[in-house]
Amino acid sequence: MRKRHLFKAVLAVASLIATTVTGVSHANAASGTLQTVLDRGVLIVGTGSGNPPWHFIDKSGKLVGMDIDVAGMIAKGLFGDASKVQFVQQASDARIPNLVTDKIDITCQFMTVHAVRAQQVAFTIPYYREGVGLIIKKGSKYKNYADLLKAGNKAKIAILQNVQSNDYVHAALPKAKVLQYPESNLAIAAVDSGRADAAAYDQSSISWLVAQSPNKYVDSGYGWMPQSYSCALKQGDQVWLNFVNQVLHEAMYGVEFDAYKASFKKWFGVTLPPPHIGFPG
Amino acid sequence: MSTGFSNELWASRFILLDGIGTCIFVSFLAIVFGTIVGIVVGLPLTYGNFIFRFLARAYTDFIRGIPVLVLILTFYFVLSVLGLNLTAMQAGIASLSIFSSAHVAEMLRGGLQNVQKGQIEAAKAVGLSFFQTFLYVSLPQALRQILPTWINTAVETTKGSTLVSIIGVVEITLVMQQIIGRNFLSMEFYALAGLIYFIICFSIERFGKFIEKKVAIK
Structure with a gap:
């Protein structure tokens, strides 16, 4: 708990400075994160490394899990290649600070959607109900x-x-x-x-x-x-939010369903039925 | 689900070695940079005029009054808002360096000021310049005196390196958390972490004792 208060205090100072030094933290918003990521050629995702089956180091030393697969689905939507992801390891407490200070493009780390958090970051549509x-x-x-x-x-x-x-x-x-x-x-x-x-x-x-x-x-x-698990982005970039939402939605209900289904089976042992075909909803 | 400790240890050997390597890398650089910055700050702290002494004093007191964890979080999060976007590794090394530099500066001042006034006067009397007095009279004595405390700071810095796990530097502590996250063997792997830290810190201390003996005036 003490750790969390420290984070909040440091973040408060950070945002205070951000408001006085305007322009720095808004540089990305002007050009748009979607374009920035496409130009960079790799998606920077914040996630953890110690919580199976969401994000953990497997016996071969690789970072794997459902959150990692979700990040791969977004990368595939961006570059047609699920491997073009650079992961930034972060503690759960660092999920919001890392977004606010532009360290990452997106957080996918079993993040529970709360209204209070939604005042600080933009949540995507949920990809799991815990x-x-x-x-x-x-x-x-x-x-x-x-x-x-x-x-x-x-x-x-x-x-x-x-x-x-x-x-x-x-x-x-x-x-x-x-x-x-x-x-x-x-x-x-x-x-x-x-x-x-x-x-x-x-x-x-x-x-x-x-x-x-x-x-x-x-x-x-x-x-x-x-409780709903969603990815989260920095607030104020609707184009980027729409893009990620679309990727996630089509993974769960559209053309990328097979990839989502395979991941779900791998990490939760459950075979998902295909979404109802016909009238969407 | 959880197989034996030895199996899990064998399976995790590579990430564990990586973690130990990162811990040593971060600590070593922090001690080296911290010592350099500490000397740069410690000299004006001892010999500077009013303004330089005040600035050096403000720096050491300010840094020594901040917990290492807050320094680490500040370097990682606050600096990026100011436009200096350090990676977790850079922020970790920088904050630990700053932490140890304040301690090095303070102990250097203590060591230099402890050199007897009579010796400085004697040096002046035989015609040594200020720089010569510093190099041949004050410094060798001060270094011998601060060696034990300097080793102590090196050990503290190494132990402080556990805290950079919080910003995502995969050192020993974070590797242990990753391993425990997978196999739930928390007692065993945290005990192992303790043992590894002890070995590293004990080695530094032994090394310090060795140097102390080497440079002692017989």
Whole structure:
């Protein structure tokens, strides 16, 4: 938390200077980011490197994940080549500062859309809906969400320690017993050892774990507390925003659907049905 | 999902070595630049007239009063607003250099001022110029005296290099976070990070002790 305050303080100073030294930070807006990126021949994307399946270093040392694939889709739209991306590694706290100070063209880093954030940056259309899910060990006495609900106060749910952890779990399982752990991997370990019947965890992480170890874990099939993940850009460049929106929309519902579907299958283990053909919507 | 520690360690050996290399690279340059800038600031701090002394004093006090993390964030974010767009690596090296320079300047002043007045007067009496006095009388004694604290600053700077992970320089800490993000072996890999830092810092200290012995007046 302290770190975040520091970021805010530094950013406040930065933007103060930006308003006094006008012209510097608006140089890009005048010519347009889309043209700048096309002239440069490479897209500069801010993202993280420690959160599978979104952005992480695989065993061969390569940066991979769903966010990386989304960046590739935008690069393909720009240059016809998904590899023309230069990634700038950033902590989650640096997502907005790096955009505001023109270090990157776009951020794709499992960024939750909040109205407050939308006052500082421009969000694209969402490319994933995150939520909280329940992961169960395969062969456990509770097979799915309905079983856990029926078990009432006998069900033990592991979750990452947090002020609202109890509320999170009780929103889905009102009577369940909540076991809090200081790290999310320990919550998963509690499921492994049978100490907990299920763990409440990010839906995307559950999908990833189930896809990695289909013989070990099951997804309860219920998700709640929705939130949208979008890429974000610097405010004030509608042409650039429209372009990225179009690329993302056509990846999910149009000509690039196959690439999006392949990525989705790879990182979440789920085969998406093709969008409804006929009247769009 | 998570296989054994040794398997994961073997799989991560290349990025780990890269991270160690980056840590040493950043720390080394920061210490070298910091020492150069520190000497440039330390001399007016000791011998300068009122204006130069005031400027050098303002610089060291200002820098020493700012946490390294804030210096790093400032170099990365604030300077780019002013039109100087440093990469994460450049910003990291620059901020750590500035951090160590203030300490070097201060310890150089301490070392030079500790040289006994009688010696300076004696040097004057035998006809040495100011520059000769500095080079042959003050500096050799000051350097011997500041060596232990200088080594200490080098160790502090190396440990401070963990903080550049925050702006995305892939050094040891960030590599560990990447590895742990994939395999969840947080205890093991953070312990390993601690061990690696200890080895690096301990080596610097031993090296310092070695030099101290070499240059000691017997």
